[in-house]
Amino acid sequence: MNAPFVSTFSGPVFILVSLILGFFFGFFLERAGFSSALKLTSQFYFRDFSVLKVMFTAIVVAMVGIGYFAMLGWLDMSQVFVPPAFIWPQLVGGLLLGAGFIVGGYCPGTSLVAAAIGKLDALFFIGGIFIGIFLFGATEPAFERFNSSGSLGPLTLPVWLNVNTGIVVLAIVLVAIGAFWASEMSEGPWKLFARTYGRAQEGEKQS
Amino acid sequence: MRFELRLAGKRLAAAIIILLAAVLALAATMAKGTGAGPVNADAMAQAIDAEKDHVTPGELARWILEKRQDYQLIDIRPQWQFDDYHIPAAVNIPLTTLFEDAGLKQLSREKKIVLYGFGAGHAAQAQLLLSMKGYRAYSLRDGIVDWWEVIMTPSSIRSDPPNPTGYREAKQLREHFMGAAGPAGSAAVAPAAVLPSPTVQPAPPSTPPKNKLKLGHGCS
Numbered sequence: 001m002n003a004p005f006v007s008t009f010s011g012p013v014f015i016l017v018s019l020i021l022g023f024f025f026g027f028f029l030e031r032a033g034f035s036s037a038l039k040l041t042s043q044f045y046f047r048d049f050s051v052l053k054v055m056f057t058a059i060v061v062a063m064v065g066i067g068y069f070a071m072l073g074w075l076d077m078s079q080v081f082v083p084p085a086f087i088w089p090q091l092v093g094g095l096l097l098g099a100g101f102i103v104g105g106y107c108p109g110t111s112l113v114a115a116a117i118g119k120l121d122a123l124f125f126i127g128g129i130f131i132g133i134f135l136f137g138a139t140e141p142a143f144e145r146f147n148s149s150g151s152l153g154p155l156t157l158p159v160w161l162n163v164n165t166g167i168v169v170l171a172i173v174l175v176a177i178g179a180f181w182a183s184e185m186s187e188g189p190w191k192l193f194a195r196t197y198g199r200a201q202e203g204e205k206q207s
Numbered sequence: 208m209r210f211e212l213r214l215a216g217k218r219l220a221a222a223i224i225i226l227l228a229a230v231l232a233l234a235a236t237m238a239k240g241t242g243a244g245p246v247n248a249d250a251m252a253q254a255i256d257a258e259k260d261h262v263t264p265g266e267l268a269r270w271i272l273e274k275r276q277d278y279q280l281i282d283i284r285p286q287w288q289f290d291d292y293h294i295p296a297a298v299n300i301p302l303t304t305l306f307e308d309a310g311l312k313q314l315s316r317e318k319k320i321v322l323y324g325f326g327a328g329h330a331a332q333a334q335l336l337l338s339m340k341g342y343r344a345y346s347l348r349d350g351i352v353d354w355w356e357v358i359m360t361p362s363s364i365r366s367d368p369p370n371p372t373g374y375r376e377a378k379q380l381r382e383h384f385m386g387a388a389g390p391a392g393s394a395a396v397a398p399a400a401v402l403p404s405p406t407v408q409p410a411p412p413s414t415p416p417k418n419k420l421k422l423g424h425g426c427s
Contacts, residue, residue, distance in 0.1 A: 153275025166235025
């Protein structure tokens with residue numbers, strides 16, 4: 001027995017399955033409040049860590065679930081696609097995406113969710129995404145060497161650290177719990193926001 | 208009161224997920240694998256039939272070019288043959304020492320283990336033994352002879368009909384590995400010794416190259 005893979009479906013069924021999965025992904029992003037640029041960027045001001053909590057919860061639940069599926073033989077892990085790692089371009093790309101996230105207030109997925117409920121700023125954000133895609137596409141040959149630098153193949157943490165997969169799963173769960181605790185402390189008792197952006201909070205109190 | 212209840216809910220959720228992950232870690236440690244479990248003879252037979260148990264020379268060459276880190280390439284031939292010529296990135300663990308503690312200790316349970324010998328036989332048998340021990344073992348299709356035939360031999364003198372689309376890639380791979388063998392090494396000179404006349408009859412790949420290649424004999 002094996003869990004269904006994307007390649008199991010083809011043609012219209014593939015599109016239908018993608019639609020259903022995409023609908024629920026977007027729906028739950030919206031329910032988590034991620035259609036608001038204010039809520040999303042609050043994380044970078046240590047005020048509201050909903051993004052970290054929701055995303056890390058999803059990662060941990062999916063990770064432990066997949067671990068059990070593999071252990072019980074329901075899922076053939078060798079069939080799971082692992083995207084290849086290109087350390088340097090991914091590092092720079094991640095920094096660019098983070099900077100765009102802070103400035104624009106959305107990440108690509110949440111901008112679509114926000115546009116779906118009629119947010120105007122999200123439409124501009126999506127426009128920016130497409131301009132960026134075409135600019136990159138037009139200038140791609142100039143980055144070709146950099147884009148393939150630091151290639152490590154489809155590397156996973158257990159392979160890289162040479163540690164048992166189960167141990168890595170447990171470690172990531174513990175890191176997640178620690179991150180949840182730290183973010184709750186930052187939102188409350190530690191008052192990281194007030195310490196870092198003291199004046200802004202005073203302004204908030206007045207309004 | 209309500210606040211306390213919510214706090215308990217969070218702690219409960221944290222405790223449950225830690226417990227689940229701990230059970231997973233414990234089970235995986237006891238299975239001594241990547242959660243793959245003991246070898247399943249039927250699944251392995253299916254993989255062999257689908258040719259998923261081995262790696263082709265072309266695949267291996269691309270892995271080396273991409274500097275992939277998710278596999279270990281093991282040369283199971285005796286050391287003197289390894290010293291004569293080996294595939295770059297290969298580590299020599301002769302078959303006689305592979306299953307001793309010192310040999311097994313060099314293998315990672317998290318990575319693909321790609322074995323090769325002179326021909327296909329020894330590597331395939333060692334691969335089976337490793338799989339039974341829970342390693343993700345593969346073998347190079349038809350051994351180093353096949354590597355030499357597919358990667359190191361110019362396509363113009365190959366027995367198979369010329370293939371214009373594959374030619375450029377084959378040339379690129381060949382030049383890379385000719386260079387990688389080192390200009391000081393004897394391997395870079397080897398192809399001249401191997402060059403048969405273009406009129407040579409199509410020979411089965413199991414025919415060992417000429418003596419000057421020094422790939423060794425009788426261990427296929």
